[in-house]
Amino acid sequence: MSDTAPPAPMGRFERLLTLWVALAMIAGLALGVLAPGLVQAIAAAEVASINLVVAVLIWAMVYPMMVSVDFGAVAGVAKQPRGLLVTLAVNWLVKPFTMALLAVLFFDHVFAPWIDPADAAQYTAGLILLGAAPCTAMVFVWSQLTRGDATYTLVQVSVNDLIMVVAFAPIVALLLGVTDIVVPWNTLVLATLLYVVLPLVAGLITRRILGSAEAIERFTTRIKPVSMIGLVATVAILFGLQGEVILNRPLVIALIAVPILIQSYGIFALAYGSAWALKVPHKIAAPCAMIGTSNFFELAVAVAISLFGLNSGAALATVVGVLVEVPVMLSLVAFANRTRSRFPEGAA
Template sequence: MTDTTTDSPMGAFERYLTLWVALAMIAGIGIGSVAPGLVGAIAAAEVASINLVVAVLIWAMVYPMMVSVDFGAVADVARQPKGLLVTLTVNWLIKPFTMAFFAVLFFEYIFAPFIEPADAQQYIAGLILLGAAPCTAMVFVWSQLTKGDATYTLVQVSVNDLIMVVAFAPIVAFLLGVTDIAVPWETLVLATVLYVFLPLMAGLLTRRALGSAEKVEAYTARIKPVSVIGLIVTVAILFGLQGEVILSNPFVIALIAVPILVQSYGIFALAYGAAWVLKVPHRVAAPCAMIGTSNFFELAVAVAISLFGLNSGAALATVVGVLVEVPVMLSLVAFANRTRARFPGPAG
């Protein structure tokens, strides 16, 4: 496979994503306090349990990255199957279940004295949604920062998206059922179709309409900021609705972050270690570990809103995941770059 690594820097939006999210949280809390009627009107704009305002914002987040997915590259994975094997094993056979385990461990046992049982169940649900949604968008950034093979990363993301269309809803429903949370199957499936399958189809049609790879790349670069803007506005809306809870009990944010941190570093160690044992080249090993560690938080936020509502604890948990993810992933990028010499060089 051609080595398509790149040294181009992370864009300003991605580099300071944690700052933008933090500012959106503050702005949301402020708007919720000053203009609760506005936030309430947004929350009331629902059809079939899908919030229309947030649906538009989620599409703004998801569509740009779906345009980057080239399903024609899937066949190239046969040249280096080990990296994909690690990614898929971690993403679909391990990660959702370890996240559910840590969520239950912390919120039903360790943090039980500090959290009401009903709130704990909501936070567990949000964490399960995070754990069952492997990264699709930001993994391209992490791959770039670790000098990963961009083509192979694209293959991994493409295969993940194909699997996610059919596996996300059943896995989430199973895990939520295990934790005794009622699951409206129709809403879950609808959200998966709306936020994964349809954007994928739209991205595929856009690629075909644009034609050349150069036009696709230029188009993606132009619309990429829309994704982050959609995320920031969504976070502001969520924290506008959650402002009263956060101001009355900011400690809950730190509690939600704990199992996310444990899960993130544990999954990275597992995936990165497996890639090292299998002698996967670093340009493939680093991105495959990043995909398993990072989360498709756009989907997790969307489904949490669809299933439990904009002002739910589950939605709050997924938003905390957004806040935690960027600094965690940047620390892992630094570690991966420091350990590059321990992996074999490019294969072939």
């Protein structure tokens, strides 16, 4: 597989991205309190459990990465399968089961004195749904921030999506003990269309128009800030949509976040460490670890609502996963960038 061109130095906006995200969280909470009508209007723009305003912003984040995808290099993935194997093993043989274990440990035992057993069962169910749904969209952003191989990342996400179609429902049914799991195919299809297919087609058309590798590199450098602005705006909207829940139930939010944090950092350590041990190049290792750490929250939220109801503890737990994800992933992006020199940069 051909190496990606050396990225341009990070601008001031990108270097201070963690600060902008923190400010976006505060702004989102303020928006939810001061402009509830606007937040309700944004919340109403939803199809198949996917908020269309957020979808547009995620599309803006994903598109710059898709412009970097070189279809001529896709065949090269087969020549270096280790990164893909790490991703698949962690996502489907480890992650759902460790999330279930952590959920039971904390809500049936550690937090039992403070949480009603019925609520604890709901939170456990929501966390299981999160653990069984690896990321589809945001991983392209994390890959871009770690200078990941755009083509390899696309293949990793696509293979995970194909497996999710057949494995998500059986895994959830096994862990929840519920046999009548109905997979929201409209959510799966729409998310794949909005977050993968459309930006991929737009990226392909853009590459054809630009022509040379130099022109493509200049273009992606110019539009990269748009991706970061989209991330910050998405965070503000997500926190605005959930502002009332965060402010009214801070203790519950904090308790649910504990196993999610342990799971996130643990899964990243396992995937990233395995990739390092297998001498996977950093541009593949970082995204492969990010895919398992991040979650397909639209799918998890949709299934939680369909199984347990809109105001259920399960739905709340999946929403907490959304709120925790961005700060956690930014910290892991920073760690991955700091440890780049410990990985090989060439072909696997």
